[in-house]
Amino acid sequence: MRRWPTVVRYFLLFLGALIFLFPFYYMLIGSLQSSPDTSVKGAFPTSGLTLDNYQDINSRVDLLGSLVNSGIFTGGVLLGTVVFGTVAGYALARLQWRGRGVLFALVLLVQVIPFQLLLIPLYVLIVRGYGLADNYLGMILPFAINTTAVFIFRQFFLQLPDDLFAAARLDGASELRILRSVALPLVRPALLTAVLLTFIGPWNEFLWPFLVTKDADMQPLAVSLANYISNVSSRASNPFGAILAGACVLAAPAVALFVAFQRQFISTDIGSGVKG
Amino acid sequence: MAAATAAVKRNRAAGLLGRHPVGMILAAPYAVYLAVIFAYPFGFSVWMSFHDYFFAAPGAIVDHPFVGLDNYKAALTDPAVGQAFKNILIFLVINVPLTTGLALVLSVALNRVVHARTFLRVSFYVPYVTASVAVVGVWLFLFNSGGLVNSLLGPLAPDPSWLVNEGWAMPVIAFFVTWKQLGFFILLYLAALQNVPNELYESASVDGANGWNKFWSVTVPAVRSSTALVVILALITGANLFTEPYLLTGGGGPNGSSSSPVLIMYQRGIQQGEPDFAAALGVILVLGTLVVAYLNRRFIEGRDS
Numbered sequence: 157m158r159r160w161p162t163v164v165r166y167f168l169l170f171l172g173a174l175i176f177l178f179p180f181y182y183m184l185i186g187s188l189q190s191s192p193d194t195s196v197k198g199a200f201p202t203s204g205l206t207l208d209n210y211q212d213i214n215s216r217v218d219l220l221g222s223l224v225n226s227g228i229f230t231g232g233v234l235l236g237t238v239v240f241g242t243v244a245g246y247a248l249a250r251l252q253w254r255g256r257g258v259l260f261a262l263v264l265l266v267q268v269i270p271f272q273l274l275l276i277p278l279y280v281l282i283v284r285g286y287g288l289a290d291n292y293l294g295m296i297l298p299f300a301i302n303t304t305a306v307f308i309f310r311q312f313f314l315q316l317p318d319d320l321f322a323a324a325r326l327d328g329a330s331e332l333r334i335l336r337s338v339a340l341p342l343v344r345p346a347l348l349t350a351v352l353l354t355f356i357g358p359w360n361e362f363l364w365p366f367l368v369t370k371d372a373d374m375q376p377l378a379v380s381l382a383n384y385i386s387n388v389s390s391r392a393s394n395p396f397g398a399i400l401a402g403a404c405v406l407a408a409p410a411v412a413l414f415v416a417f418q419r420q421f422i423s424t425d426i427g428s429g430v431k432g
Numbered sequence: 433m434a435a436a437t438a439a440v441k442r443n444r445a446a447g448l449l450g451r452h453p454v455g456m457i458l459a460a461p462y463a464v465y466l467a468v469i470f471a472y473p474f475g476f477s478v479w480m481s482f483h484d485y486f487f488a489a490p491g492a493i494v495d496h497p498f499v500g501l502d503n504y505k506a507a508l509t510d511p512a513v514g515q516a517f518k519n520i521l522i523f524l525v526i527n528v529p530l531t532t533g534l535a536l537v538l539s540v541a542l543n544r545v546v547h548a549r550t551f552l553r554v555s556f557y558v559p560y561v562t563a564s565v566a567v568v569g570v571w572l573f574l575f576n577s578g579g580l581v582n583s584l585l586g587p588l589a590p591d592p593s594w595l596v597n598e599g600w601a602m603p604v605i606a607f608f609v610t611w612k613q614l615g616f617f618i619l620l621y622l623a624a625l626q627n628v629p630n631e632l633y634e635s636a637s638v639d640g641a642n643g644w645n646k647f648w649s650v651t652v653p654a655v656r657s658s659t660a661l662v663v664i665l666a667l668i669t670g671a672n673l674f675t676e677p678y679l680l681t682g683g684g685g686p687n688g689s690s691s692s693p694v695l696i697m698y699q700r701g702i703q704q705g706e707p708d709f710a711a712a713l714g715v716i717l718v719l720g721t722l723v724v725a726y727l728n729r730r731f732i733e734g735r736d737s
Contacts, residue, residue, distance in 0.1 A: 411558060
């Protein structure tokens with residue numbers, strides 16, 4: 157009796173999945189065609205695929221340089237989040253100190269302040285005030301410690317059994333020693349989730365690096381590709397091919413990381429992290 | 433005895449700095465970050481919106497006189513701003529119900545899937561983890577006048593084409609964002625569904641409820657707090673819209689029919705050098721978002737709490 161709804165459910169889910177994946181397939185196919193074929197048949201070419209578009213976009217946008225910039229931007233944010241976020245999460249979860257409640261209330265409040273309100277003052281401060289335009293530090297600063305990651309770390313440390321810490325304290329370990337020898341070695345699963353979640357932020361971020369980088373040599377790939385889309389593409393022989401080739405290069409690292417570690421992403425940590 | 437003295441000592445310290453003062457040092461970098469990147473700019477933004485603020489040459493000391501509500505008046509009476517808020521309203525009317533409905537239905541379906549679980553989940557999450565700039569490229573390709581969508585539709589294709597059509601530009605952006613963000617909201621719902629006790633479904637079955645009844649009278653009420661969260665996050669996404677109108681419709685075109693408040697903040701505040709106007713617009717936008725979010729929360733969660 158329950159057979160029929162199950163079949164329908166699978167059919168609809170697979171149909172939905174195909175609709176969701178189709179733009180990615182089309183992105184790849186479009187990036188490999190020497191001239192855009194927008195007919196229905198053109199979406200399933202059997203021959204004539206070439207890598208010319210990748211050369212084309214590489215001659216207009218310095219792909220490698222942009223990827224390095226994206227990497228430094230993302231790496232800086234990951235470093236800040238991992239180094240300062242883990243210890244902050246630990247302090248919020250496991251230690252009692254004056255001001256903990258205030259800081260945690262602030263963390264919750266930050267989630268409510270949208271980035272668009274901070275956009276103009278941050279631009280004034282970082283670009284005009286500190287002169288950090290076209291500078292990696294200027295790109296990284298507003299994202300330096302991912303608050304959602306701090307939540308995930310806090311949640312993780314809260315879930316560790318109390319006995320573990322009580323035993324270490326009984327053995328006379330200092331709080332720093334407990335952090336180094338007990339808590340941090342255990343944090344690996346939370347670390348992976350937090351790193352994945354943090355990675356997609358700066359790697360995909362457009363608005364902020366777009367505001368702070370005017371020098372093409374400093375732009376992350378998302379910014380140089382966007383500039384190519386809005387300014388240069390009209391002059392290229394196969395603008396869409398070149399755009400899609402750039403899009404594939406931009407999308408590939410995030411998609412590959414995510415598919416490789418999707419188990420971490422699917423865990424409910426993220427749900428509980430976001431909800432605090 | 434020694435333990436007791438130690439405890440007394442610890443209690444005395446606890447009064448001043450807490451039991452583990454080292455926590456302060458560990459949390460200090462993050463606290464400084466929040467103060468510098470969120471708290472201070474937040475205050476600065478509000479201050480700027482009440483003053484005549486402009487970009488001066490580096491090092492020059494200039495006066496920024498208090499102008500009261502002038503910036504707010506300028507922002508509220510600007511026709512482009514009115515248009516942008518109207519566009520966001522169109523966006524929200526399409527995006528929020530679509531996102532909430534699809535995310536809930538898909539997560540319920542995905543939750544009970546046994547086969548191809550990973551493939552299906554990954555398919556729905558992939559747009560969320562991909563850069564907007566990258567997927568905007570392929571949407572431009574799909575929806576331009578000679579694109580695949582129009583060749584599929586043939587004579588039914590709108591003229592002018594989607595992204596340059598005043599009536600269609602904003603709806604296409606709303607569909608784009610729904611597709612892009614849905615995976616994240618499915619993730620939230622899937623987490624919530626793990627906490628719905630199975631007994632509720634069992635007793636509903638005993639009462640003779642079919643699948644549809646169970647969905648409406650067990651699942652929907654059980655995940656109501658997540659629905660409130662999804663609606664609020666979708667609202668914030670809508671209020672934050674920038675990349676899509678900037679790239680997909682070439683800067684909010686045609687004729688401003690897809691511009692957004694953040695796009696205007698960028699154009700007026702940074703391109704045209706009126707950060708005070710942009711700051712006031714930012715404050716209005718955030719207040720508006722908070723009011724709508726509050727009303728939604730009351731509407732979705734309020735009846736029984």
